Every structure is written in C-alpha cells, then in structure tokens.
Amino acid sequence: MINKIALTDFRNFRKKVFEFSKGTTIIVGPNASGKTNILEGLYLLSTGKSFKAKIEEEMVNYDVDIARIRGKTKGNDLEVVLTRGLIDIGTDRPEKVTRKKLLLNGISKRLVDFVGNFRVTLFAPSDLGLVTESPSTRRNFLDHVLSLTDREYRRASLSYEKGLRQRNRLLFRIREEGLSRGQLLFWDKLLIKNGDYISAKREELIEFANNQPDLNEQKFSLEYDKSAISETRLDQYKEEEVAAATTLVGPHRDDFLFKIRNPKSEIRNSRDLSRFGSRGEQRMAVLWLKLAELSFLSEAFKAEGLIESKPTLLLDDIFSELDHEHRDIVMQIVENQSNPAPHGSGQTIITTADPHFLENFKKVNIIKLKS
Numbered sequence: 001m002i003n004k005i006a007l008t009d010f011r012n013f014r015k016k017v018f019e020f021s022k023g024t025t026i027i028v029g030p031n032a033s034g035k036t037n038i039l040e041g042l043y044l045l046s047t048g049k050s051f052k053a054k055i056e057e058e059m060v061n062y063d064v065d066i067a068r069i070r071g072k073t074k075g076n077d078l079e080v081v082l083t084r085g086l087i088d089i090g091t092d093r094p095e096k097v098t099r100k101k102l103l104l105n106g107i108s109k110r111l112v113d114f115v116g117n118f119r120v121t122l123f124a125p126s127d128l129g130l131v132t133e134s135p136s137t138r139r140n141f142l143d144h145v146l147s148l149t150d151r152e153y154r155r156a157s158l159s160y161e162k163g164l165r166q167r168n169r170l171l172f173r174i175r176e177e178g179l180s181r182g183q184l185l186f187w188d189k190l191l192i193k194n195g196d197y198i199s200a201k202r203e204e205l206i207e208f209a210n211n212q213p214d215l216n217e218q219k220f221s222l223e224y225d226k227s228a229i230s231e232t233r234l235d236q237y238k239e240e241e242v243a244a245a246t247t248l249v250g251p252h253r254d255d256f257l258f259k260i261r262n263p264k265s266e267i268r269n270s271r272d273l274s275r276f277g278s279r280g281e282q283r284m285a286v287l288w289l290k291l292a293e294l295s296f297l298s299e300a301f302k303a304e305g306l307i308e309s310k311p312t313l314l315l316d317d318i319f320s321e322l323d324h325e326h327r328d329i330v331m332q333i334v335e336n337q338s339n340p341a342p343h344g345s346g347q348t349i350i351t352t353a354d355p356h357f358l359e360n361f362k363k364v365n366i367i368k369l370k371s
Contacts, residue, residue, distance in 0.1 A: 001074060001347045002042060002118060002312060008068040009061040010082075011037040020349060021365035024334060026358060027351045029369030035351035038367075039122065039314050042349065045071040045078045046120040046312075047144060048102050048111045056100060057084045076117050079103040112154045119148050119301070121294045123287065124316035130289065131274050131282045135255035142202045142254075145293050148311075149300035153201050160194040163187050164247055172245040181238070188234055191250055195229040198251040202226075206256060209292035216329055218281070219261050220288045221270065227253035258285045283321065291333065298346075310346030313337050317351050331360060 002020055007013040012034045018027075027035045036052065040059070043051050053059050060067040060082050067082040081101040086094040102114040129137050146153045167187040173179045206224045214220070229250035234241075237248045260281055261270035271277060273285050297311040315334070319327050337346040358366065 002045070003072045003074070005038065005041055005045070005072075006068070006070040007038070007041055008070075009064045010041060010067040010069055011059055011061065013037065014061065018367055019365070020347065022347060023363065023365075024348045024350065024361065025365040025367060026361065027349065027367045027369065028355055028358060029353065030371045031353055033369035033371050035353070035369060036124075036316055039124075039316050039349065039351060041069045042071070042312070042314060043120060043122060044069050044080045046115070046118045046148070048080065048100075048114050051122060051124065052126070056082055060084055071118065073118050077103075077105050078114075078118055079106075112151065112158060115154060116148050116151065119297050119311035120314050121290055121297060121311050122314040122316065123290045123318055124314075125318060125321050127286045127290070128279075128282055130286050131258050131277070135253075138256055139252070139254055141289075142205060142256075145296060146201050146205060148297060150201060153198065156194040156197045160191060160198060160251070163190040163194065164250070164252060167191065167247050168245060171241055171247070175242050175245050181242075188231065191247070192229055192231065192234075195250045199226055199228065199254070202251065202254060205296060208296050209289060212288065212292045212295060215284055215288040215291070216326075218284055218288075220285045221259045221261070222289070223257040223259055225255040225257065227251060258282070258289075260285065280323070280326070284326065287326075287330070294337075310337065312347040312349060315348065315350045317353065319352060319354070319357060 001022060004017060004019040006015075006017045008015050012032075018038060027038055029035050040050055040052055043049070044059075050056065050059060065083055065087045069080045069082075071078045079102075081103070083097050083099055085096065085099045087097050088094050102109050102111060104114060104117060130141055143153075143157055147157065167184060170179065170183055170187065174181060174184075203224060203226070206222045210221050227249050233249045234247075241248050258273040258277070259270035260273055260277060273282050277285070294311060294313060301310065313334070315330070318330065322330065334348050334350070337348050358364070
C-alpha cells in the first residue's frame with residue numbers, strides 16, 4: 001500500500017506530491033493532464049521499470065537532466081532516480097552518470113533487491129496486447145508477476161538472460177571463426193539450471209490462473225506453449241543454432257495462448273482468442289488474467305505473513321474501453337478489493353477523464369488534475 005508519491009521533473013510534473021487513501025483514490029482530469037504518468041510513477045516504484053516508455057530518458061522532463069520519483073509505504077521509502085546519462089556541472093564537459101538508480105530507505109539497490117517491496121497489479125487499455133501482440137509481451141507478463149513474489153525467480157531470470165547473451169555470442173564465433181563447440185558446455189549447464197526453474201514457476205502461475213473462477217460466465221483458460229531446455233534438445237538443434245547464431249530452445253521462446261470455450265463444451269473445443277475472439281472477449285480475458293494476478297500476489301503476501309495481503313490495484317482509464325455491462329463487473333471488482341479482509345483491505349487507484357464517473361462512488365479520495 002502506498003501512502004504518497006512525490007514527482008520531481010518527471011514527465012509533465014515539475015514538483016508535485018499526491019496522497020492516496022487506504023481504499024479507493026480516483027485521479028480525474030482531461031487528456032494530457034498527467035493521469036497515466038502518476039500510475040507510471042507508481043509502477044516504477046514497484047518494478048523499477050516503466051509500462052509505457054520505450055526509452056527511460058523520455059520520462060525525464062524535457063529541459064532538465066534528472067527526474068526523481070519518491071514513494072512512501074507503511075514500511076519503506078522508495079525512490080527511482082532517472083537521468084539522460086549526462087549532467088551539466090557548469091563545465092565544457094558534462095559529467096557521465098548512471099541512467100537509473102534505485103533506492104530503498106536511502107540505500108542504493110540492485111533491481112533484483114528493489115522489486116517486490118511495493119506490489120501492484122496494473123490494468124490498462126494497452127494490456128489488450130497480451131492477447132494480440134508478440135510472445136515477448138506474454139513472457140514479460142509472467143516475468144513481472146513472478147519477480148514480484150519470488151526473489152529466486154528474479155535471480156534466475158537475470159542469470160539466464162546474461163548466460164543467453166554469452167552463449168549466442170559464442171555461437172556466432174563458432175560459425176564465423178570455427179571455435180570449438182566445447183566452449184558452450186558451461187553456458188549450456190547454466191541455461192538448463194536456471195531455465196528449468198523459470199519454466200517450473202511459469203507453469204505454476206499458469207495453472208493457478210486456470211483454477212480461477214469464470215468471469216461473467218465466460219470460461220477462459222491459458223495454454224502454456226513451453227520451450228523446454230535440456231542437453232538432449234540443445235543437441236537436437238545444434239546445427240541450426242550455429243547457422244542462426246542463436247539459442248533456439250529455452251524459456252526465452254515460451255508463449256501462452258488465451259482460450260475461451262462454451263460452458264457446455266469440452267476444453268478441446270475452445271477457441272484461440274488471438275485469432276477467433278471478439279474485441280470484447282479479448283478485453284474480458286485480460287481482465288480475468290489480471291484478477292488471477294491480483295489473487296496470486298495476494299496469496300504470496302499471505303504466505304509471507306504480511307498484514308496487508310492485497311497488492312495495490314491500478315486501473316488506467318479502462319472504463320472508456322468498456323460497455324455498461326463490463327463496467328459494472330469492474331465496479332464490483334473495485335468494491336471487493338476495498339472490502340476489509342482477514343489480512344487487510346486492498347488499495348485501488350483509478351484514472352478517468354470523465355468527471356461523471358465520480359458519481360458511482362460515495363467514499364473515495366479524489367485527485368483533480370488540470371490540463
């Protein structure tokens with residue numbers, strides 16, 4: 001749960017502080033007023049990454065060198081410092097600096113140690129890409145959720161990514177310079193060890209999602225398309241890998257499909273939503289998955305014995321994308337999120353450009369932005 005956030009030279013905010021209630025906070029304002037930027041700042045404090053920036057320096061206000069995002073939770077002070085890589089110190093040569101710095105209670109942390117101290121579930125219009133875009137989008141979703149709950153998963157992912165880059169470089173040199181394949185042995189073992197852990201945890205998360213209740217009588221499911229990694233499979237593709245100078249098997253090739261089926265049909269008759277789903281079905285499938293994420297994170301909180309068991313739910317202007325029936329479903333979700341629970345109530349932060357939307361709530365904290 002986040003109490004407040006301070007934004008300094010971040011996006012369109014020169015210096016602003018926003019406070020959030022323990023229940024529901026609604027950020028209302030016209031387009032381009034910075035509503036989504038506030039959620040982006042919260043997401044940065046949770047994951048150390050942006051959900052919208054293509055390059056991180058675009059989050060720094062256009063005529064300064066440094067942006068700061070600071071947040072205060074019940075137990076921690078979190079801060080993300082962003083730069084363009086250079087700072088003007090009043091000399092002919094700007095000073096080189098780190099492009100991003102993560103701090104927990106004033107102490108610099110690696111990403112693997114920063115992530116997980118404040119947990120969020122984000123639902124935004126762009127999340128429709130989980131159904132329709134490339135497999136990397138879906139792998140990033142799995143990595144995001146599991147990294148928030150499992151420090152070993154974060155470590156394994158970083159180790160796997162570094163090992164993958166090294167192995168691909170070696171494959172290139174084997175092809176171009178005729179190096180011995182024996183040099184791959186160390187990296188093969190590293191990828192297999194970490195890849196097995198990554199695949200197992202992804203499988204657990206997908207199984208958890210498939211055990212979640214139906215949404216609005218629609219039966220959604222995920223089908224895991226796993227690319228297992230082993231000595232046998234690496235050997236099977238050894239010639240193709242050298243030719244492509246790329247590792248062809250492993251969790252970096254994983255994917256999953258969204259499926260929907262008629263309640264009276266068997267699972268084998270389910271439809272692939274990316275190919276045969278309506279836009280409304282695709283939206284509801286993503287919402288179903290986000291609810292599974294929310295439940296998964298809540299269960300992880302409880303397992304850790306934390307008093308506040310629910311992550312903060314961020315809803316970015318999703319009501320403009322939904323019809324009245326689906327809006328009512330989301331409204332019920334928000335109400336359930338804020339209800340007291342044995343392990344504490346959940347916090348929800350919503351953005352909207354429609355001031356009439358406020359009429360649906362009685363007790364909320366309202367943040368009004370101007371263009």
